[in-house]
Amino acid sequence: MSLRKPSAVLPVAALALAAVLSGCAPQDAKTDGAAAGASGTTGAAASCAPGALATRTAGKLTVGTDKPAYDPWFSEDKPENGKGFESAVAYAVAGKLGYPADKVGWVVAPFGKATAPGAKDFDFDINQVSISDERKQAVDFSSGYYDVRQAVIALKGSKAAGAKSIADLKGAKLGAQVGTTSLDTITDTIKPSTQPSVYDSNDLAKAALKNGQVEALVVDLPTAFYITGAEVPEAQVVGQFAAAPKGEQFGLVLDKGSKLTPCVSQAVDALRADGTLAKLEQQWLSDAVSAPVLK
Template sequence: MAANLHGVKYRRVRVACVRRAPAIVLVVVLSILAAGCGGSSNKSSAGGTGTTAASCAKADLNLVEPGTLTIGTSNPAFPPWYGGAEKAPWKVSDPRSGKGYESAVAYAVAKKLGFTHAEVEWKVVPFNLSFAPGPKKFDFDINQISYKPIRAKAVDFSDSYYAVNQALVVVNGTPIASAGSIAALKPYKLAVQLGTTSYDYIVDNIKPSKKPAVFDTNDAAVAALKNKQIDGLVVDFPTALYVSAVQVPNSKVLGRFPTVGTQEHFGLVFEKGNSLGSCVNEALSKLQDDGTLQRFQDEWITKAGGAPVLK
């Protein structure tokens, strides 16, 4: 047994394979991110069921391309998850920069596995395809993908690298902007990106009278909020802060939603049965134990300020 970053006891489980703006604006965004929005604390005990790697030596890893660690994420690549200047083929930010929380985590894992920066290759993988059944063109995908049992039937997940809560973005001056509780949200039209756990949270916990709108991409959902085609957008809290500060003028994060049941967390995604997962979990465990994940969180996500918890 060991303790996570918040002092909660957990049992380490070896799991085989188990989204933009000028730099100045981004600094403003990061400066308001809340200390309580999430963390890298949860260890997943419900990850993949692939074959345990016989060796985590670089030469023995099960890779798409020998000698190269291939990582997937979606495009555009948004802060605070990714940073750096936009550089083709990537839009908004550049995962190859090593800046932003997920980019930093990915390169730290790569280093633990024995890869240099130059030996890491990034591929564009649409969010909803990352956890779809079938062969993968990546070794792992890192893209704010929450662990869900139904997803784990098709892919394997790593242990948690970030614990997360959902949040609601609204436009100031609209009727929903004065709502102070979850119950007060019921009359409104809320929206999410296709395939996200945000939809589940709305349906299971908010239970609005209007069916949530579902958009193929978060950009499409943001555009709908800008045009007031929807009343509010539900996304993870760090993304909500970026949307309100950068993407939607005169908007705000109305609040964060409390955890219901098991803490939601993000995990790296692997092709089902890939033994690489157990080696990545060893790397993540070391990065948590030595404080690296917390340092990345402090640098890229967690700052003073925030939004209230809606109850």
């Protein structure tokens, strides 16, 4: 995850399970849904008969995500309400797999645990988890359902808030959530002169920003707009980073070697192809339209 996982207040609208979406305004160039590479999809022999998959509970689909479940990816910390981009995507994928909303259940899956080796208590997890070769050693990924850009938010009036380039951020006290591509962006792209502060959750990172313990945080772009618009109004979006050379995408997380991976990837690919992912992104993430690119 890019800091969730963690922008202007995003609209909250009723979920239309038939709607779904792909790559909207924040990204200048889109990558194909399978570009980041789903794992476990080759030699797909698993039957994808609607509603008859080898799920943890017969006839039901169990979806995992972290708690709290943050806006704009979820709404009201209730993944089951179908509101927010990732909740809507989860139900759209479930529908493609043959599971109506009343056959979908949710479990709490902390970000670090969801991507670690070991058996899972969900059929798939949705939690702003970026697809990476390193993570593929421990878990399977579906095709990508969202094309990611990272962004910087800083306290208004701070030196970091006036940054116009990556070089302007090198002397800033920066922070991000542990184990995220947001933290990777700090260490690999910004390369600050002081070690960044690392937090176990977005809530702790946001509290540190509010308290002035850090000048700026790196998070994904939609989260940046939500945080500054609804949670930390004393902060502002400084800018976004150029898309990663290979493209960064969020993918659904599955148990390593899961028989469900090919079916879940097929569902995501179908939602991208029919425009559902793009519609959902427009519905739930449309406020994150632009931010200057830091170079």
